[in-house]
Amino acid sequence: MADEEAEGAERMEVSTELSQAPQRQASWWDQQVDFYTAFLHHLAQLVPEIYFAEMDPDLEKQEENVQLSIFTPLEWYLFGEDPDICLEKLKQSAAFQLCGKVFKSGETTYSCRDCAIDPTCVLCMDCFQNSVHKNHRYKMHTSTGGGFCDCGDTEAWKTGPFCINHEPGRADTTKENSHCPLNEEVIAQARKIFPSVIKYIVEMTIWEEEKQLPTELQIREKNERYYCVLFNDEHHSYDHVIYSLQRALDCELAEAQLHTTAIDKEGRRAVKAGTYAACQEAKEDIKSHSENVSQHPLHVEVLYSEVMAHQKFALRLGSWINKIMSYSSDFRQIFCQACLTEEPDSENPCLISRLMLWDAKLYKGARKILHELIFSSFFMEMEYKKLFAMEFVKYYKQLQKEYISDDHDRSISITALSVQMFTVPTLARHLIEEQNVISVITETLLEVLPEYLDRNNKFNFQGYSQDKLGRVYAVICDLKYILISKPTVWTERLRIQFLEGFRSFLKILTCMQGMEEIRRQVGQHIEVDPDWEAAIAIQMQLKNILLMFQEWCACDEELLLVAYKECHKAVIRCSTSFITGIKTVVQLCGHTLETKSYRVSEDLVSIHLPLSRTLAGLHVRLSRLGAVSRLHEFIPFDFQVEVLVEYPLRCLVLVAQVVAEMWRRNGLSLISQVFYYQDVKCREEMYDKDIIMLQIGASLMDPNKFLLLILQRYELADAFTKTIPTKDQDLIKQYNTLIEEMLQVLIYVVGERYIPGVGNVTKEEVTMREIVHLLCIEPMPHSAIARNLPENENNETGLENVINKVATFKKPGVSGHGVYELKDESLKDFNMYFYHYSKTQHSKAEHMQKKRRKQENKDEALPPPPPPEFCPAFSKVVNLLSYTDSNFWTEGMLQMAFHILALGLLEEKQQLQKAPEEEVTFDFYHKASRLGSSATNAQNIQMLLEKLKGIPQLEGQKDMITWILQMFDIVKRLREKSCLIVATTSGLDSIKNDEITHDKEKAERKRKAEAARLHRQKIMAQMSALQKNFIETHKLMYDTTSEMTGKEDSIMEEESTPAISDYCKIALGPKRGPTITEKEVLTCILCQEEQEVKIENNAMVLAACVQKSTALTQHRGKPVELSGETLDPLFMDPDLAYGTYTGSCGHVMHAVCWQKYFEAVQLSSQQRVHVDLFDLESGEYLCPLCKSLCNTVIPIIPLQPQKINSENAEALAQLLTLARWIQTVLARISGYKMKHTKGENPVIPILFDQGMGDSTLEFHSILSFGVQSLIKYSNSIKEMVILFATTVYRIGLKVPPDEMDPRVPMMTWSTCAFTIQAIENLLGDEGKPLFGALQNRQHNGLKALMQFAVAQRVTCSQVLIQKHLVRLLSVVLPNLRSEDTPCLLSIDLFHVLVGAVLAFPALYWDDTVNLQPSSISSAYNQLYLFHLITMAHILQILLTIDTGLSLSQVEEDSEEARCASSFFEEISQYFSSCAGHDAPGWYLWAALKNGIIPYLRCAALFFHYVLGVTPPEELFTNSAEGEYNALCSYLSLPTNLFLLFQEYWDTVKPLLHRWCTDPALLNCLQQKSSLVRYPRKRNSLIELPDDYSCLLNQASHFRCPRSADDERKHPVLCLFCGAILCSQNICCQEVVNGEEIGACIFHALHCGAGVCIFLKIRECRVVLVEGKARGCAYPAPYLDEYGETDPGLKRGNPLHLSRERYRKLHLVWQQHCIIEEIARSQETNQMLFGFNWQLL
Ligand SMILES: [Zn+2]
Ligand SMILES: [Zn+2]
Ligand SMILES: [Zn+2]
Ligand SMILES: [Zn+2]
Ligand SMILES: [Zn+2]
């Protein structure tokens, strides 16, 4: 010992020295005899040093150290040369291999429905994109983590097992080359190193001592450093852990969060370092705190620091060897061998098994690395995968048991690896043959389930734990995996082992047969609904397993017969209580049946009969193989068919009694069970098999006895012998329902032959029939059909193979989904009594089909379609039909009886047509003709039917009766035909006769129906008259006629003012046309009263919503001031980054009514707990009529009619030139300035004189061109004006309301301008004309908004308006310049125009008298303002022309072009260099015309809504050329815009000079990138790829910008700008105003001013968000080939972009309807509203 110590010390010296030189360390190792000891020694010294700082590690440094001092030496030692070179070489030669990429949670996986062996075979994104399956029918799914890519596994794929990257012999490497890339020495070294490495990893990983290391590692002085380590569990929530840590450690929230996140991710973390005692104390603290918040204490341990260090390094070493192994198959094999070697003289299993067995004790991070180690070694080498699988099966039981008592997710349990082995066909076969894996699994089940066994040895899941049972399902799943591929070759051994497995499986079924028995509750209702979910869930899990067992058994006759025998034995064994029961005798109609006394309504009954049903399944397969005849060899006597039938029959009776409401008191639990019994998820192995069992009974029993048995079990035998001795209506109803149910089951027994083996049908025919019947109910989308068809073990329904034979696909529109419609020729296959119809489906289908036949003018008979032939084994079932004797009462029963009759006749007809009469023993006709042998009256059915036809109550059945009678005739004739030859013509004649009488009846019925119809019509008319009033005054007026028919309006206007000529369709200047005003009478949607809109009346208002908008931005994502306290919104930036949009739904209310309504809403929501729906504080409410989200109202103010005397106007034109006008305005302004500065208040004479005498340019001269007195608005209107203006201010600037703020009027003008721009842009986007296509709501909204803006000025201080006006005018007036006038290129001139026009009348204000310009003055004011601003805009456009653009116009030397050149020359002189482009004149002109149109269109809209002058025709239609000229004419512009400059040259020249020489402008011009050009680009949602998998691909490359860990990420795509964000994740949360918000919400603040559209890529879901707390889901624009969306990628079909739908989404955005959509969806989905949008 001492010697060793000394040696150790010596070594330490050497090795520290050597750690500087890895190769020397390597060569030193080389000299050692025992590498393991030397290696451990090396680690013992270095590892605790490197991993010393556990609490706050420098990860980079750690990694560097470990690389340098451990890994590099190891690699040198392994390769004997520079490892970098060597690994590079190996990489080059890396040949074919499995992909083996391990999926992280949330990653998309692909499977191929055409080529995958089973659905568990998946590809990673890269492999898929490079594989042939890309063009197959693939499925996309989101991985839950833990699986791996099967690319390269030839057993997993029928075709195309390799992607391009993993194809063998790819690239230049030849096979020999790639097979032997390593030389002998390296391999020898690997054999030396790998066992030591794996041994160390295993030893350290499973090291249990908390306080000390293994002795060979404890070579240093032991220190006193411990950690308190917290482990992850599934009991505690994030917040619990944070809380407990904060309390126990007394730390900051951030630190506690950091710990918690790490624990959640890694599984464990040291939360405190210190002495053992200190750590122990912390441990107790955490435990007790966590116990306070939840029942369980947190899992905490105190660990010795060096143990922690070595364990950490062991995992790092695991990752290292993982990397090394990826280079070479030889490495992997050596590693696997090392793992599988058992220590010679030890009891321990091999290393890998030790790891496996330790798995449940490990924490998450460790498990992950170890599983990856298994993936990259064993699972990449087929031979070793097999060996691993064998080890796995060896310990299977133990592993599963540990997993079941563990609390980690399945995805990180070693048991989850089973799917990787069990689904490989060769491996599965091997495991069955060699290790009897089926028995192993079933025995595991039997061992873990006993806790659920009751004293009868049946399962009982009452009070089960869902989590625990969920873990048991995993074992059941393994059974499915092992059976999923049926062997093609059967060895004797396989047979024996399989049968043994089957026997063992029957043991489980035995425990289920008859489990959870129930008894009918009489008197009192049951107190607690018993648990039923567990048993049903197991049934669901077992469904396909049962089917697969049956299929395996059916592989050959011998096997099947033996299995049958075993199963039969098991069923009989479970039936002892029945066999030994007391017997009774039933007699009816001369037949006797001896049976056991049992009543479903009194005795115990169970719905779970898997044994009986398995037997039925085996019987059917026996019949299919034609081996029923050999049954007696295996079950010589004692077949006891009555016993077999008994239990399924009871179950069907139970269902009937539940329908008859006899089990009402047994609660919902039973109802649910009965539902699932017949539901598509279970029915194949429940309901369907019970029917089959009855068919077996019917085919093997005497038909009379069989029927008696059924009567007996339905407890109806009495009802048929005696008359019902009661007048109790309920009881009669009950009896009737029972009879109906029983008859239905009889119909099914005889008629349902669509099971291969029961009838001669194929699987396709079965599926086809299911689809036909589904589509008989209604046309359905693909997914609905798929949902209603049973899935096989591969999750396939077989739908696609057959659907096109029976149905046609109808494509979807912009909303909704594509549907399949049944082909006409398939309608004949409709069977009203289809056994998979639920009650509602049945009546819906019947209704649909009758309706259809009626529409086609056919009779309403719905006879059954001819059924397929029974298989021989079941052929005797039809004998049942010979027994029909009954006394029917309800119409339903009659209908069924007819159905049975029809079935009988059809059967006979078919048999007769096939064979001569002598051979047809089936004689329905004769028996039916003599009804009931015991009946005294010798009526036959035919006569009875004739009689029934006359009963008026059976009107609906008449056609059916006629059909049956015809059928009788046909059969009669067929019978006669074979005896004596009857002339076919006579037969036809008689049919014809039949048809004639038939037609007569039809006519009569038609008459009656007509009378009924008239009566109905009358009632309907009365009702609709009542409704009409309501509807018309309400919604329809606005909603159904969404597009205003502008043209009609204008025609109407023309009619009212017939003298309107084109001359008058001018909005500006002296030639201005008359204002068209109509008397407007509106109805309040709240009180329904009408009122005329007048300025003196009480206000009426429009519901409206004001919102910030980035719909027009030229600079998306421009940083925005989150609070607009200091913002000056007078001038709009030309990039229109943020605007304030005012929209309205167009609904009118009285202001008073609205106020009352709003108060009521406020009151009612104060009482509600959740007020998330809308934010009352900011004035939100839902429009009372259409439920749009609104946050204010716009007052409706009538247009003031203005007329101009044109002569006066013309005369004024001579006087009031632009120059003169400017001088007057300037004089007025400077006058005001003087006044304000002096503070004097002189009395000024008022000039009402309209003449133009006084021409001295002084303060008052402006008034001399005409004034009028101010309009007086009612107080109510003023109030509303102020309210609305304040809302616009508050929302537009995000500030608290303040009606006195000087910015209120600015915001009014701003929202007017922006709203017009947005609507103009939208119209252009949609290619619609300017005036002809406005929606009603847009029209009403704009009208109200503009008139409001006109009125708004009056409610403000005029001095304030003047101040604003001066600033606005200083942009376009020479000699006027205020401090802050921005340069021409940094303002939007349309905003200037709107502001200036609306503010201008303020110049007429005076202290004493309120004046405003007269119509003529206004006309000039507006004309000159418009001309000036237009000239400024022209300059803007010309300065920013993109000369690089090629305009698709022919070079043309027009006047305009020449003007353009000369004008441009003129202005060029102001620039020394920068604007010196020499574009040709025609180009300039074309660019100008193109660029100015949006501005002109906006101006036209603006002046139209302000002035009410009718625009020219051309603006109502869609012609580009006509539009331009019409705009110019309407706006009084010359079509050659340069003429403006010529006309005003002297005035404009100084302006041009001023604009162009502005240094700020030059600066703007130089910043080319941020220059806004005209026309502005139109925004659209980002381009999306056609194929959705491209997006998924994109998302897979997404890395969160803030955290390295790439798990559980929700990449979300912003559809405005294309940014991909990390959503719903702590890493990317931001804090705004002290609140945490998610990455998306934060992004939306800047990108869309709070409103945004995102696509959640992994879920294929669009979400709309608004503000911090609101959002909703919206259908994604991706559709599968069946025209359906796939939210959550649940179905996984390939998805492609639907352009129409994406366009629709685009319009939702551009119409500013996102908020509306959100509000509407919240209103409809109030219940589901629980998502925390804030953290998106
Ligand atoms: Zn792959
Ligand atoms: Zn691949
Ligand atoms: Zn494929
Ligand atoms: Zn009202
Ligand atoms: Zn509305």
Ligand SMILES: [Zn+2]
């Ligand atoms: Zn964005």
Ligand SMILES: [Zn+2]
């Ligand atoms: Zn993130």
